[in-house]
Amino acid sequence: xxxxxxxxxxxxxxxxxxxxxxxxxxxxxxxxxxxxxxxxxxxxxxxxxxxxxxxxxxxxxxxxxxxxxxxxxxxxxxxxxxxxxxxxxxxxxxxxxxxxxxxxxxxxxxxxxxxxxxxxxxxxxxxxxxxxxxxxxxxxxxxxxxxxxxxxxxxxxxxxxxxxxxxxxxxxxxxxxxxxxxxxxxxxxxxxxxxxxxxxxxxxxxxxxxxxxxxxxxxxxxxxxxxxxxxxxxxxxxxxxxxxxxxxxxxxxxxxxxxxxxxxxxxxxxxxxxxxxxxxxxxxxxxxxxxxxxxxxxxxxxxxxxxxxxxxxxxxxxxxxxxxxxxxxxxxx
Amino acid sequence: xxxxxxxxxxxxxxxxxxxxxxxxxxxxxxxxxxxxxxxxxxxxxxxxxxxxxxxxxxxxxxxxxxxxxxxxxxxxxxxxxxxxxxxxxxxxxxxxxxxxxxxxxxxxxxxxxxxxxxxxxxxxxxxxxxxxxxxxxxxxxxxxxxxxxxxxxxxxxxxxxxxxxxxxxxxxxxxxxxxxxxxxxxxxxxxxxxxxxxxxxxxxxxxxxxxxxxxxxxxxxxxxxxxxxxxxxxxxxxxxxxxxxxxxxxxxxxxxxxxxxxxxxxxxxxxxxxxxxxxxxxxxxxxxxxxxxxxxxxxxxxxxxxxxxxxxxxxxxxxxxxxxxxxxxxxxxxxxxxxxxxx
Numbered sequence: 228x229x230x231x232x233x234x235x236x237x238x239x240x241x242x243x244x245x246x247x248x249x250x251x252x253x254x255x256x257x258x259x260x261x262x263x264x265x266x267x268x269x270x271x272x273x274x275x276x277x278x279x280x281x282x283x284x285x286x287x288x289x290x291x292x293x294x295x296x297x298x299x300x301x302x303x304x305x306x307x308x309x310x311x312x313x314x315x316x317x318x319x320x321x322x323x324x325x326x327x328x329x330x331x332x333x334x335x336x337x338x339x340x341x342x343x344x345x346x347x348x349x350x351x352x353x354x355x356x357x358x359x360x361x362x363x364x365x366x367x368x369x370x371x372x373x374x375x376x377x378x379x380x381x382x383x384x385x386x387x388x389x390x391x392x393x394x395x396x397x398x399x400x401x402x403x404x405x406x407x408x409x410x411x412x413x414x415x416x417x418x419x420x421x422x423x424x425x426x427x428x429x430x431x432x433x434x435x436x437x438x439x440x441x442x443x444x445x446x447x448x449x450x451x452x453x454x455x456x457x458x459x460x461x462x463x464x465x466x467x468x469x470x471x472x473x474x475x476x477x478x479x480x481x482x483x484x485x486x487x488x489x490x491x492x493x494x495x496x497x498x499x500x501x502x503x504x505x506x507x508x509x510x511x512x513x514x515x516x517x518x519x520x521x522x523x524x525x526x527x528x529x530x531x532x533x534x535x536x537x538x539x540x541x542x543x544x545x546x547x548x549x550x551x552x553x554x555x556x557x558x559x560x
Numbered sequence: 561x562x563x564x565x566x567x568x569x570x571x572x573x574x575x576x577x578x579x580x581x582x583x584x585x586x587x588x589x590x591x592x593x594x595x596x597x598x599x600x601x602x603x604x605x606x607x608x609x610x611x612x613x614x615x616x617x618x619x620x621x622x623x624x625x626x627x628x629x630x631x632x633x634x635x636x637x638x639x640x641x642x643x644x645x646x647x648x649x650x651x652x653x654x655x656x657x658x659x660x661x662x663x664x665x666x667x668x669x670x671x672x673x674x675x676x677x678x679x680x681x682x683x684x685x686x687x688x689x690x691x692x693x694x695x696x697x698x699x700x701x702x703x704x705x706x707x708x709x710x711x712x713x714x715x716x717x718x719x720x721x722x723x724x725x726x727x728x729x730x731x732x733x734x735x736x737x738x739x740x741x742x743x744x745x746x747x748x749x750x751x752x753x754x755x756x757x758x759x760x761x762x763x764x765x766x767x768x769x770x771x772x773x774x775x776x777x778x779x780x781x782x783x784x785x786x787x788x789x790x791x792x793x794x795x796x797x798x799x800x801x802x803x804x805x806x807x808x809x810x811x812x813x814x815x816x817x818x819x820x821x822x823x824x825x826x827x828x829x830x831x832x833x834x835x836x837x838x839x840x841x842x843x844x845x846x847x848x849x850x851x852x853x854x855x856x857x858x859x860x861x862x863x864x865x866x867x868x869x870x871x872x873x874x875x876x877x878x879x880x881x882x883x884x885x886x887x888x889x890x891x892x893x894x895x896x897x898x899x900x901x902x903x
Contacts, residue, residue, distance in 0.1 A: 296872075298869070298872050299874070300869065300875055301875055301876070302875075303875075303879075304825065304828075305825060305828050306819050306823045306825065307629065307815070307818070307819070307828075307829070308865075308875075310818060310819065311626040311862075311865065311866075312869060312875070314622050314625070314626065315619070315622060315626075315866055315869050315870070316869070318613060318616070318618055318619050318622060319612075319613065319869075319870065330730050330819075330821070330823060332730050332732045332820060332821045333730065333819045333820060333821055333823060335820070336742070336820055392727075392728055392729065394729070395729060395730040424727055424728050424729075426728055426824075427825075
């Protein structure tokens with residue numbers, strides 16, 4: 228019975244996952260976009276993570292490609308610095324501002340000031356009412372897909388360690404809420420309380436010691452089925468911890484698709500169960516296209532989704548390669 | 561044995577050369593110091609000419625606003641250095657000040673979000689800040705631990721307590737006081753900028769305009785002489801650490817207003833605070849920390865980031881330039897101290 232149940236859950240989850248990842252990028256090249264003579268301000272909270280760096284680069288490359296001037300600001304993961312940069316940026320009166328990630332609670336009053344100053348605001352992966360357009364992955368899909376993959380691998384029951392340190396980051400909120408929503412259909416999958424907190428910096432080390440502690444606390448095999456995080460850097464530490472503890476029945480799940488994690492999922496012996504790989508460089512570029520369209524007087528939808536791909540143990544060899552190639556091309560390991 | 565010989569030899573040769581060398585060295589120190597100030601001035605002049613919008617009053621007020629938090633913290637650090645002596649390894653230093661601010665901000669935001677009013681929440685933040693300062697004082701004055709190590713330990717205590725309180729999350733906060741700090745303005749200058757102006761006026765008056773301030777310098781400059789003159793050295797040194805805690809608490813209210821929340825990562829500010837306090841000594845003829853010098857260097861650090869952004873130079877350069885300047889100033893200070901020592 229358990230076997231057939233497991234099969235059913237797995238088929239259901241994978242079917243849904245496949246359906247979601249079929250969407251294709253619509254090429255923006257058909258129309259002639261230009262940012263000639265335009266200055267675009269770009270503010271990112273930090274670029275220490277693969278995703279952030281690639282999106283930040285995508286934005287800058289595309290602005291230059293379209294003939295615009297870019298004012299690129301990296302706040303080095305410091306809220307104070309990002310606010311100061313945004314404040315000065317507003318005084319610089321660029322033609323548009325693209326803001327990438329950060330704490331929404333901190334940012335929102337300042338994003339409102341950008342709009343009050345009459346500067347069009349576009350965001351990358353940051354859902355806020357003040358942006359004309361937010362370009363992002365479909366995090367509702369991603370959240371559900373990775374949760375369903377995890378439930379499928381667990382056979383619909385077991386305990387999950389969840390990292391929930393960044394609920395104030397909008398995309399993490401969506402992914403976490405989707406996880407919770409999926410779990411309402413699988414009451415035998417339980418989140419271990421209290422939840423774990425992922426941190427920046429020292430994300431990997433901290434996740435490693437958190438997971439090690441939890442595994443020590445629950446020494447029986449099978450007492451923990453999976454580890455979930457809303458991004459994939461904690462997943463690295465979690466995977467290493469699981470493997471070091473010899474608890475190979477535990478699988479790890481995360482989102483973003485850092486090359487390191489994709490390689491882990493591709494490795495059949497690794498405990499990394501799956502990762503939802505996004506296309507941050509494309510996301511960055513697409514947000515610039517949206518800004519260019521808006522500045523050319525075209526209508527722009529409030530959000531644009533760039534497709535993501537669920538990479539799991541079954542499809543890793545085939546689906547993972549294009550992502551690794553893209554990373555290599557960009558010169559990131 | 562050979563070490564002692566070497567030492568006495570070095571001492572003897574110092575003495576013989578001292579008279580002739582000290583004048584020359586003092587002159588060299590002056591040149592280097594003026595050179596540093598000229599470098600500051602040159603950078604500013606460059607910004608004035610080439611950075612678009614740099615001199616607009618709107619931009620300058622922005623910079624004052626952006627410098628408020630760093631300024632208040634740097635005052636705390638400066639008073640600790642004044643009272644404890646400016647020897648970089650054994651003198652006064654408060655490494656816990658930024659983490660203390662994080663803790664106070666967490667206390668303030670948490671109490672506000674629990675529904676306690678501004679009055680009680682601010683009072684609690686100030687209480688916590690001064691308590692952490694008192695802990696530093698106890699460790700340094702009471703237990704005689706080197707300030708560098710004592711405040712490093714307290715840094716970890718404060719950071720740990722902040723994490724325990726907030727679980728490393730962002731705690732949103734709003735209140736009438738915060739609203740006023742964010743949007744209030746008087747004579748076209750925003751409330752946050754006023755906060756720095758008023759706080760600067762008060763602290764400069766206390767440290768440079770009263771007998772108390774003068775005694776504080778005496779305690780830091782020459783503790784034995786101060787003791788002989790009947791000053792209670794432990795009292796003055798303790799005072800500086802508690803005052804540093806107070807500054808951390810005031811800065812925490814400003815930071816919560818600016819970020820609409822208490823956020824993790826306040827500890828990152830420590831380097832800038834130290835930079836401001838150390839750079840400030842360049843503006844004093846005797847290379848001692850002064851509140852005015854600290855204010856100038858805080859504004860300089862703010863203008864540096866601002867000017868680079870206006871010139872569209874990568875923000876990555878700011879850290880590098882800041883680091884280079886610290887190195888320069890510390891080198892000059894050691895050089896100057898060498899000349900004082902040989903007199």
